Amino acid sequence: MHLGTLAHTRVAPLVVLVGFALIAGSASVWSTPDPAIADCDRLAASPNDAVAGRAGVAFENLDGERAQEACRKARGVDPGNARLAFQLGRAQQKLGNYTEALALFEEARSGDYRLADVAIGILYDHGLGVPQDYGRALEHYNRAAEAGIGVGLSNVADFYAEGLGVEQDDAKALALFQKAAGAGYAPAYGKIANLLADTHMQGDDTRPVIDAYLAAAAQGIGFADSELGQFYRDGRFGLPADPLAARAHFEAAITAGDEWAALHLAELLVFGRDRARRDRARAAELLAGSAETGAPPLRATALALLAEIALQRKGEEKQAASLIDQALALQPENAVAHAALAELLLRTRDFQGADAALAKAIEAAPDWAPYHLRRAGVQDELHQAEAAATLRASADKAAQGAGLLPR
Numbered sequence: 286m287h288l289g290t291l292a293h294t295r296v297a298p299l300v301v302l303v304g305f306a307l308i309a310g311s312a313s314v315w316s317t318p319d320p321a322i323a324d325c326d327r328l329a330a331s332p333n334d335a336v337a338g339r340a341g342v343a344f345e346n347l348d349g350e351r352a353q354e355a356c357r358k359a360r361g362v363d364p365g366n367a368r369l370a371f372q373l374g375r376a377q378q379k380l381g382n383y384t385e386a387l388a389l390f391e392e393a394r395s396g397d398y399r400l401a402d403v404a405i406g407i408l409y410d411h412g413l414g415v416p417q418d419y420g421r422a423l424e425h426y427n428r429a430a431e432a433g434i435g436v437g438l439s440n441v442a443d444f445y446a447e448g449l450g451v452e453q454d455d456a457k458a459l460a461l462f463q464k465a466a467g468a469g470y471a472p473a474y475g476k477i478a479n480l481l482a483d484t485h486m487q488g489d490d491t492r493p494v495i496d497a498y499l500a501a502a503a504q505g506i507g508f509a510d511s512e513l514g515q516f517y518r519d520g521r522f523g524l525p526a527d528p529l530a531a532r533a534h535f536e537a538a539i540t541a542g543d544e545w546a547a548l549h550l551a552e553l554l555v556f557g558r559d560r561a562r563r564d565r566a567r568a569a570e571l572l573a574g575s576a577e578t579g580a581p582p583l584r585a586t587a588l589a590l591l592a593e594i595a596l597q598r599k600g601e602e603k604q605a606a607s608l609i610d611q612a613l614a615l616q617p618e619n620a621v622a623h624a625a626l627a628e629l630l631l632r633t634r635d636f637q638g639a640d641a642a643l644a645k646a647i648e649a650a651p652d653w654a655p656y657h658l659r660r661a662g663v664q665d666e667l668h669q670a671e672a673a674a675t676l677r678a679s680a681d682k683a684a685q686g687a688g689l690l691p692r
Contacts, residue, residue, distance in 0.1 A: 383414020
């Protein structure tokens with residue numbers, strides 16, 4: 286199913302809040318025996334403070350209430366410590382107290398804790414407790430970038446890559462992402478790879494794209510392995526179609542924590558060309574966890590794939606229908622759910638209904654070859670030979686999913 290474009294968007298504030306834990310670089314000094322300050326550091330330190338000498342706490346794992354309590358106590362011991370103000374700000378942000386967070390980040394910035402400029406920029410970038418203002422966000426990101434902070438450089442690059450408040454400029458974005466990577470901000474490696482892939486033109490050398498994803502994967506960027514798996518699955522960017530290599534990269538991506546990789550692997554295990562290597566039981570196991578947790582697109586896609594598995598077994602149409610209903614309730618435009626609905630409707634020879642469902646799937650995921658081929662088969666049943674031929678030609682031209690087409 287068409288999963289790739291769902292996985293790596295920038296726009297959702299929740300994603301940015303998770304990403305906020307990936308701020309890199311600062312000028313702080315980490316040396317104190319005081320237990321109150323040590324508790325604040327343990328519960329609220331940024332994992333990417335370059336001088337920290339410790340792992341820090343990812344934003345999604347931060348316990349806002351405990352961190353708030355600890356950092357308030359720490360500030361009682363050392364009220365002028367800018368790092369502690371920043372860390373208390375992280376706790377307040379996690380609790381949704383954006384006004385308090387902004388005041389603390391401003392205090393930290395006044396104390397020359399440059400990482401705070403990124404935090405302030407994120408609030409303005411996504412309108413968290415303040416009106417959304419790309420100009421002010423970019424101003425703060427630039428301050429951090431000028432201080433050599435990797436995430437600041439990366440966020441400025443995002444603005445140029447997307448044309449947010451500035452003229453869109455891929456070359457400038459790439460240069461800034463490369464500087465961010467050089468400053469130690471690991472996520473920039475993935476951004477470099479995505480930008481090179483997105484701007485690649487037919488006839489261009491594919492090696493820089495592959496090398497960039499390999500470099501990102503070496504930095505532990507899970508989605509890089511997931512992308513490489515898709516390239517091997519379909520034989521894209523100059524790589525051979527190799528389902529074993531695809532599976533190895535999907536497994537590596539799962540290990541690295543990419544939440545979509547389990548769905549890519551499950552899809553390969555259910556629909557892969559090599560029938561001898563199909564494994565519905567393992568696929569269902571991979572999908573079960575994703576169906577219960579995560580963002581709605583992830584859950585909806587997992588539920589729809591579970592419905593596809595159910596439809597491959599006799600007598601489970603009712604279970605499949607329930608799974609499809611759940612998927613569409615979570616995300617009405619989910620392409621995988623509409624494709625599963627089409628498969629269910631074919632069980633009752635409702636070709637018109639199946640065709641309409643596949644039309645919606647193609648509308649949501651126009652580059653996914655299997656949907657075009659499935660709809661061609663339905664058009665055959667409707668005795669529409671010309672439409673079927675057009676859809677088969679579309680399947681041949683579609684950019685993704687070739688490795689899941691029948692031979």
